Structure formats: structure tokens, C-alpha cells
Amino acid sequence: MEDHTKIENITIFWGRHKGPLIYSNTFVIEHGNTTIIVDPGGESQELKKLSDQKNFVVNTHFHGDHRRLNYLFTKSDFFAPELDAPMIESHKHFIDAVGITDEELREQWLNVVKTIYHITEHRISGTFNNDEYVIDKKYGIKVIALPGHTKGHSGFYFENASLTLITDIDLTDFGPWYGNEVSDIDTFLESIDKVRHINSQYFITSHSNRIYSKEQLLPLLDKFAAHVQRREKALLALLKSDSNLSLDELATYGIIYSRNTLINNPALMFFEKKMLEKHLKKLGIKTGV
Ligand SMILES: [Zn+2]
Numbered sequence: 675m676e677d678h679t680k681i682e683n684i685t686i687f688w689g690r691h692k693g694p695l696i697y698s699n700t701f702v703i704e705h706g707n708t709t710i711i712v713d714p715g716g717e718s719q720e721l722k723k724l725s726d727q728k729n730f731v732v733n734t735h736f737h738g739d740h741r742r743l744n745y746l747f748t749k750s751d752f753f754a755p756e757l758d759a760p761m762i763e764s765h766k767h768f769i770d771a772v773g774i775t776d777e778e779l780r781e782q783w784l785n786v787v788k789t790i791y792h793i794t795e796h797r798i799s800g801t802f803n804n805d806e807y808v809i810d811k812k813y814g815i816k817v818i819a820l821p822g823h824t825k826g827h828s829g830f831y832f833e834n835a836s837l838t839l840i841t842d843i844d845l846t847d848f849g850p851w852y853g854n855e856v857s858d859i860d861t862f863l864e865s866i867d868k869v870r871h872i873n874s875q876y877f878i879t880s881h882s883n884r885i886y887s888k889e890q891l892l893p894l895l896d897k898f899a900a901h902v903q904r905r906e907k908a909l910l911a912l913l914k915s916d917s918n919l920s921l922d923e924l925a926t927y928g929i930i931y932s933r934n935t936l937i938n939n940p941a942l943m944f945f946e947k948k949m950l951e952k953h954l955k956k957l958g959i960k961t962g963v
Contacts, residue, residue, distance in 0.1 A: 677718050681876070681885070682835040687716040688883045689739075696739040698880040701839065703832070705813050711750075712815075712830065712839070713880065714743035722746060730809055734841045735827040736761035736768060738791045740880065745794040753809055755819070756801035758826030763798055771824070773855025773948060802828070818872065822862025824854060829869070836875035837885070843869055844881040845894045849901025852952055853930075853945030859902060859952050866899045905929050909953050913961075921961050924950055 679686045683704045689697035698715030702724065709729045714721060725746035733741050736758040744752070744762075752762070760767040765784055774780050787793045802808050804819035814833035820843060821827055829840045842851065843866055850862050869877075870892065877886045886894070908929045912919060925946045928936055936943050954961060 677716075678720070679885075681837060682832075684832055684835050684837065686878065687718045687721050689716050689881065697742065698740045699878070699883075700743075701832075703813065703815065708813070710809065710813060710815070711747070713740040714747065715740050715880070716743070725749070732808055732815075733758070733762060734829070734839070734880070735824045736771065737824065737842070738787065738793045740841075741793060742791060744796055745792050751799040752796045753800045753802065754798050755817075755826030755828045756803050757821075758824055759798040759801050761824075762796055764795055765793075768793075771854055771856045774944070779944075804828075818868070820865040820868065822858050822860075822865045823851060825856050827865075831872070831874060838869075838872055838874040838877050839880070840869050840877055841880045843895070843898065844879040845891075845898050846881060849898060849905070851945075851949075853948045855948070857948075857952065859956055863899060863902060866895055870895060905949075906953055906957070909950065910957070913959065919961065921947055921950060921954070924961065 677688060679688070685702045687700040687702065689699045697717065698713050700714050700716040700721055701712040702721070703710040703712070709724060709727070710732060711724060711729055712732045713734055714731060721743065728749040729747060730753060731744060731747045731750045732753045733744070735755060741762065754762050761771045765787065769780050769783055774783055800809060802817045804817055806817050807813065808815040808817060808830065816831040816833065818829040818831055818838065820829045820841060823842045827841060829838060831838045852859050852862050874888070877888065877891045909924065912924060912927060925943060926936070927933070930946050930949045931942050936946055
């Protein structure tokens, strides 16, 4: 498969998964002499070449896989959703939003963020909210707020191509990801529902490597959203078998991530617990830790 696809004035660089690092699709929009790069998350050499000039770099939300190559664009101006901008400007806000409170873990996380992911802090030149245009109306990039994954998590409608980016409503077999302190299950589900009603010819996510028609998209959205119910059912079944199970114990059953991937992986275990915690809260169930 080609590493990029062109549709009207947009070039999509497909994110590649290499080893444990996560990548996202990158969108390069050409408008006259202006180049706008949405989520520099890929590894393409062509993308790296763009960093020689002054561009506009736009992030859909604060997650590292969507801003892996931000650090290359030293001459560019940065734009982000208003609610996620503080986490891109400061690692402290980033870690707070993830929800790590333990000092030692915060240090470890910061070290991984800097040395393995090369994520850097950036001053944000401009922010955006739902229904606004990114940077300027003339570029035809309309914001569709899709909160839940993070508070500021945004999709975009690219008017020229009638293409809608639904970002991390990514239709994967894993299902919705709401493992940060700032994530919210119900809001995520509302955003999935919002996508069902978007009027657009084509749709694309940040992590799959194809473009969908609306017809193709709708059943996949249902399948994606159904993971939330599946997880909730599994959790309730476990608690039915033993209502005294603590959060730590519940997290060893592999309800969200598979059991094998959780072994010796404290980061995934952290997210497993965060996501289970949110399910328990949604169900109004209290457990010990
Ligand atoms: Zn994300």
C-alpha cells in the first residue's frame, strides 16, 4: 500500500505501526502558498521535508500519537482545541489530564514522553471550538467537537473534499478508549451518535487505513459503540460472581485490554483501571482498591 493518498487538496499520510509506538494518520492541506498539517503523527520522509518551511500545524487533541512530529516544525504556528491546548503547552497539564498523581510515576511518564516519544511543549497560537473554522474560514476546515476521548477531542469537516475526520472514534476492534482522567464514557457515546448525523460524502479516522462512505460507516459505528456495553456486561458478571472484588482484582481479568498484554505492562494496567473505574462510576458501584 502507498504511504499516502490524495483527495482534492488533501494528502493523507497513513500512520504506520512500528513496534510498540503508536502512530496516527496525518493530513496535509494545500491552500495556495499555505500548507496546513493536521496531526503530524506519521513517519513519512515527505512529511519531514515540510518542516523546513513555516506552516500551520493543527492538533486534533493532546494525545502523543497525534503530535509525535510536532517537534520537527520549529518554524510553524500551532493550533489546537481550546480545551486541550493547555496539555500541549505544558507537560504538567498533560500528566494531570492523563490522571497520574503518584510523584514517582509522573517522573517516569515524563521521561518516556520526552525520550521515547520526543513530545515537546509548544506555544499554541490559536484555539478553536465546535462549529468554528480552523485558523480561517478560507481554508474550509470546520470543527466538529467530539468530546469523551479527551475533553477537546475534535473532528474536522474538510469542505473541499466533503471528507470528515472522526479522529479517535477510530472504529478499531479494540473499541472506544476513555482511559484518561479527563475522558468520559457517556460523552464519548454522545459523540459517536453525533457522527451518525454528520452530512458528509466521505469519512476517515486517525488510525484506520481507508476512507468510508456514510453507508459503510454506520454499521461500523454501531459495532464500535457496542464494545462499551460488552465491557459493562463483563464487569457486572464478574461482580455477580464475587461482589467483594477490588478494582485491582477486577483489573486482572482483562476486560478492556487482553490479559496477556496487561502482564508486566504498568502503563496498560493504569489505563485498564482508569477505564474500569469509569464503568463502575457510571454504574454507581463502589469497590475497594
Ligand atoms: Zn487519542
